[in-house]
Amino acid sequence: MTSGRILLADDDRxxxxxxxxxxxxxxxxxxxxxxxxxxLTLIEKEPPDVAILDVMMPNVDGLTVCRVLRSERNRLPILxxxxxxxxxxxxxxxDAGADDYLAKPFELxxxxxxVRALLRRARTxxxxxxxxxxxxxxxxxxxxxxxxxxxxxxxxxxLSKTEFDLLELLARNQGIVLEHSTIYERIWGYDFxxxxxxxxxxxxxxxxxxxxxxxxKLIHTVRGVGYTVRAA
Numbered sequence: 001m002t003s004g005r006i007l008l009a010d011d012d013r014x015x016x017x018x019x020x021x022x023x024x025x026x027x028x029x030x031x032x033x034x035x036x037x038x039x040l041t042l043i044e045k046e047p048p049d050v051a052i053l054d055v056m057m058p059n060v061d062g063l064t065v066c067r068v069l070r071s072e073r074n075r076l077p078i079l080x081x082x083x084x085x086x087x088x089x090x091x092x093x094x095d096a097g098a099d100d101y102l103a104k105p106f107e108l109x110x111x112x113x114x115v116r117a118l119l120r121r122a123r124t125x126x127x128x129x130x131x132x133x134x135x136x137x138x139x140x141x142x143x144x145x146x147x148x149x150x151x152x153x154x155x156x157x158x159l160s161k162t163e164f165d166l167l168e169l170l171a172r173n174q175g176i177v178l179e180h181s182t183i184y185e186r187i188w189g190y191d192f193x194x195x196x197x198x199x200x201x202x203x204x205x206x207x208x209x210x211x212x213x214x215x216x217k218l219i220h221t222v223r224g225v226g227y228t229v230r231a232a
Contacts, residue, residue: 004119005029007048009039009065010081011057019052022108023115036060040068047076050118052111055082055093063096070097075148077118077161081106094205099162100188100198117189121165136171139231141210141218143171157209162187166202167210170219170229179226203227 006028010016013034020030031048033039037060043051051069053062066078080093080101093101100114136143140153148164150157159167165187170178183199207219218229 003027003029004049004115005031005046006115007031007033007039007043007051009033009036009052009057009062010054011035012054015054019111022111026112028115036062036065039065043069043074043076049122050077050079050115052079052081052115053098055080063092066093066096066098075161077122079111079114079118094160094163094201097160099160113189117187118161120189121161136168138171138174138218138229139216141171141231143168152210152212152215155212159206159209163202163206163209167206167229170227174229174231177222177226177228183226 004027006023008016008019008023008030009032010019011034016032016034020032023030031042031046033042035057036053039051039053040060042048051065053065055062062080066080069076069078078098078100080098081104082093082101083104099118102111102114134145136145142151143164144150145168148161150159150164150167166183169183169186180199184196188198203219203221210218216231218231220228220230222228
């Protein structure tokens with residue numbers, strides 16, 4: 001049975017209660033909140049292992065909760081739930097500091113998979129192999145796994161947990177083309193299938209942060225296969 005404390009914030013009582021029940025049956029200790037203000041209070045009182053936040057909530061919405069936590073350097077893993085399906089709306093959640101997003105309606109199995117992946121990454125602090133915490137260098141890109149910090153030249157780049165994990169995976173395999181399914185399994189622990197846009201959104205957002213005007217291209221797409229990173 002899985003275990004972990006989950007903060008679930010959604011203003012829709014029916015959704016909140018049904019998700020709390022479903023997560024509870026998976027072995028999670030669920031703390032419900034009906035809006036963002038309550039969520040922030042509960043998180044400060046007793047930090048959960050993962051927060052699931054609905055984007056659209058009265059008073060304080062999910063994006064605001066995310067921004068407040070990140071401004072306080074709180075790295076709590078955050079999964080955003082959104083009824084919006086446009087890429088720009090998904091990116092807004094990532095921009096606020098969310099680690100992952102899930103568009104409504106969704107399958108419970110997919111929600112469980114996302115939560116497991118966030119918990120697994122949050123709890124994996126020891127290196128899985130020798131040298132796993134050594135600095136990774138690729139051209140003017142520098143990644144410090146211990147501090148979970150990234151620089152492009154002299155500029156430090158702020159990344160969410162998922163963005164950092166994705167970049168580190170690509171950088172440790174620099175020059176190697178990683179297939180979509182491999183990346184999904186390594187980062188999310190679940191292959192969402194060929195129709196999923198999840199990975200493409202994260203790649204797009206990493207490019208926005210890492211490849212500013214004047215910077216050389218780092219992340220390359222191999223059509224129909226996957227992605228690779230290499231210095232120009």
